[in-house]
Amino acid sequence: MKRLLFLPVMLVAGCAAQTTTSPTASNTPRPVMASEPDSPATASDSPDAVGRLVGVQDGQTNALGLTLPAGFRVNVFAQGLDRPRRIAVVPNVKNKTGYDVAVSQSYASNVVLLRDANGDGISDSQTTLASQINKPYGIEFGGNYIFIAATDAVWRYPFVPGQTQLGGAGQKIATLTQGGYNNHWTRNLLFDSSKRNLYVTVGSSCNTCEESDPQRAAISVMGPDGSNKRLLASGLRNPTGITWNPATKTLWTVVNERDNLGDDVPPDYLTQVGKNRFYGWPYAYTTIDKKVMADPTFGSRSPQKVAATIAPDVPVQAHSAALGVAFYPLTATKFPAEFRGDAFLAFHGSWNRSQKTGYKIVRVNFENGKATAISDFVTGFLKTDGSNWGRPVDIQSAPDGSLLFSDDQGGKIWRVSYVGSGATKSADPSAKNS
Secondary structure, three states: OOOOOOOOOOOOOOHHHHHHHHOOOOOOOOOEOOOOOOOOOOOOOOOOOEOOEEEEOOOEEOOOOOEEOOOOEEEEOOOOOOOOOOOOOOOOOOOOOOEEEEEHHHHHOOOEEEEOOOOOOOOOOEEEEEEOOOOOOOOOEEEOEEEOOOOOEEEEEEEOOOOOOOOOEEEEEEEEOOOOOOOOOOOEEEEEEOOEEEEEEEEEOOOOOOOOOOOOOOEEEEEEOOOEEEEEEEOOEEEEEEEEEEEOOOOEEEEOHHHHHOOOOOOEEEEEOOOEEEOOOOOOOEOOOOHHHHHHHHHHHHHHHHHOOOOOOOOOOOOOEEEEEEOOOOOOOOOOOHHHOOOEEOOOOOOOOOOOOOOOEEEEEOOOOOOEEEEEEOOOOEEEOEEOOOOOEEEEOOOOOOEEEEEEEOOEEEEOOOOOOOOOOOOOOOOOOO
16 A cells, blocks of 8 residues: 655645645546547756765755655756756667657757666767757657647657657648747647557637637647547646556646636646546636636636536646646556556746745655545755746656656756665765666
8 A cells, every 4th residue: 555644735835734635525527538548937056966866865855955755866867958848758769778858948949859878867968859840849759750749730750769860851740729828839749559549738828718719728639640630628728748547548637727816726737638528717617625616707608618617636736837747657666666656747836826836746646546645746946035946847757767857947857766765865976876
C-alpha cells in the first residue's frame, strides 16, 4: 500500500502547515472515459548546477534552493535554453546507454534535440532539430514521423530515431485556430498506443465567452495524416498537459481555469477526459470540493450546459497554472514502488493572484485508478519574499526512471532521481548520476 503522508496542494505561498488531503467524493455522474486502445519569462538568477547532484532530507532545502522528499536528488539536465516548454523523449534511440529528448522553444520558433549520450543524467549536446515554426509546443512521434503542433497548425516531418536535424520538408496535416485572450497559443499532441489516433488540445480564445469555433477550449482527435478530425471533449478552458494513465488506459489532462472570479475560485484541475463530455467552461465551474457552480455571467445563458457539466477528478489551487502532467510508469523501478502509477503535475505559477501560488511540481497519489492524495514534490522556485526564480512547464518520465521537467524562466531542464533514504543534504558537484 502507498504511503499517504503528504503536503496539501491547496497550501498558498508561505504556508507551512502539513496535513493529508484526499480529493472529495462527488455525486456527479462519471463519464464514459476515452480509453486507449489495447493494440514571456525573465532571466534566471538560479545557481549554475550542471552535473551537480543534490540530495535532501525530507522538508530540507538543498544547495540549489529546491526542496524534495527524502531520498530524491535533483540536477540540471540541460541549461542555456530559450524558454523551454514541451518535453518529448525520442523513442527507440539505438544508443541504449543514454537517450534523446526533443524540447520546444516556442518563443525561438524551434525545436531542439538534447542528447545524453553516456547516460549520466546530463545532456551532452544540443542541436536544432526544426526551426521557423509558429510557436511550436506539442511534440509527438509516430510511424516514421515527428509531429509538431504550431499555434496555427499540426505539422509532420520524416524522422528516424537518432537524427539530430530534420532533413525532409514538413507536411501540414491540420489547420488550427489561433489568437485570443493571453493568446492561449499552446497546442499539445498525444498519440494512443495504436498510433492511429492523434489527440490535439486547443485553448479558448478568451477568458470567458461563447466560442464560435468548436475546436477552441476542447480536445479533438484525428488520424496521423489529419483525416477524420472530430471533437472528443469540450468545456476545457485551456487544456495543456495531456497523457495516458498507464493503469486504466484512460486519457487525462490538466486545465487552466478562468480569471477574475477571485484568488481561490475556480480551481485549476486534473481530470479524466470522457468521450463527448462537457467540463463546464464558460457556463459553469467547479469548486475545490467538486460542486458545480453556474458562472455569474454565462450560467443563465444555458442551464442545460450547467446541468451537463462533469466535475473534474482532482481540483487544485486556483491560478496554479497547471501546464504539465505525467504518470510515473508502472514498469519503472528507480523510484520506490509506491510511486508507480502516480501523477506528477507542473505548476507554472500565478500571474494575477494577490498572493502568488504554484511554481512547483506536485504529486497526485493514485490507488486502483483513483486519486487519493496530493502533495508537494519539488518546491523552492517561489521565494518567501514573493519573488520567483523558476517556472515549471512540462514534466515527463525518462527512460532511466528519472523525471524531467522544463523551466522556461531559468532556461533549464531539471532531472529528479531517487538514490535512497540515506541521501545527504548535498553531494560533490563533480559527482555523476546514479
